[in-house]
Amino acid sequence: MKVSRRLHQLSEMVRDHYSHIWDCCCDHGLLGQLLLDRGQADCVHFVDVVPALMTQLEAHLQQTYSGKRWQVHCLDVARLPLSNYTQAGKPQLVIIAGVGGDLLMDLVTAICQSQPNVSVEFLLCPVYHTYKVRRALADLSLGLISETLVEDKQRFYEILHVSAAACEPVTPVGNRCGTSQIRFT
Numbered sequence: 031m032k033v034s035r036r037l038h039q040l041s042e043m044v045r046d047h048y049s050h051i052w053d054c055c056c057d058h059g060l061l062g063q064l065l066l067d068r069g070q071a072d073c074v075h076f077v078d079v080v081p082a083l084m085t086q087l088e089a090h091l092q093q094t095y096s097g098k099r100w101q102v103h104c105l106d107v108a109r110l111p112l113s114n115y116t117q118a119g120k121p122q123l124v125i126i127a128g129v130g131g132d133l134l135m136d137l138v139t140a141i142c143q144s145q146p147n148v149s150v151e152f153l154l155c156p157v158y159h160t161y162k163v164r165r166a167l168a169d170l171s172l173g174l175i176s177e178t179l180v181e182d183k184q185r186f187y188e189i190l191h192v193s194a195a196a197c198e199p200v201t202p203v204g205n206r207c208g209t210s211q212i213r214f215t
């Protein structure tokens with residue numbers, strides 16, 4: 031499957047195996063399919079608010095990934111039902127990418143505030159307002175697991191992997207987003 035450099039980098043930043051990974055605002059679900067291919071989770075969840083997209087994606091997954099565990103959810107990411115899938119000691123990974131920073135932070139805030147006792151890691155890639163996103167993540171007491179910068183079609187994207195269990199602070203400007211990560215086409 032051919033995917034953008036940004037989506038490829040996001041998939042590469044999923045290093046651990048998770049019980050549940052949520053590909054949120056998934057559109058055609060390309061990132062979740064990469065993670066299914068790589069066997070990164072017991073179950074990959076695809077979430078978007080557009081019913082027609084989700085119907086089409088479900089049909090595709092039934093044809094292509096009949097032997098793997100996945101679920102399609104047509105719902106607002108702010109209402110993600112993480113607490114229905116908790117397993118003791120195992121964090122779930124929530125990925126939100128390809129949406130603006132303001133929406134992304136509204137979604138992360140809603141998830142954190144509605145389900146404070148669920149163990150969750152976030153992998154985030156906003157398309158704008160990364161500085162604001164970083165400040166908001168720090169305000170939510172989310173700490174940094176890893177971060178990187180990726181160039182894709184002459185645009186730069188920051189990717190942040192964060193969780194409440196991580197101790198390293200999220201800084202307003204990425205300390206670890208070194209130029210060594212930058213690749214030009």
Ligand SMILES: C[S@@+](CC[C@H](N)C(=O)[O-])C[C@H]1O[C@@H](n2cnc3c(N)ncnc32)[C@H](O)[C@@H]1O
Nearest residue numbers: 055056057077078079080105106107108127128
């Ligand atoms: C540009 S696509 C991003 C696709 C993919 N995540 C990526 O990084 O390329 C944005 C998607 O977010 C979805 N979306 C926007 N707000 C949402 C919300 N509150 N809950 C679920 N999906 C949402 C839209 O329907 C759209 O399919």
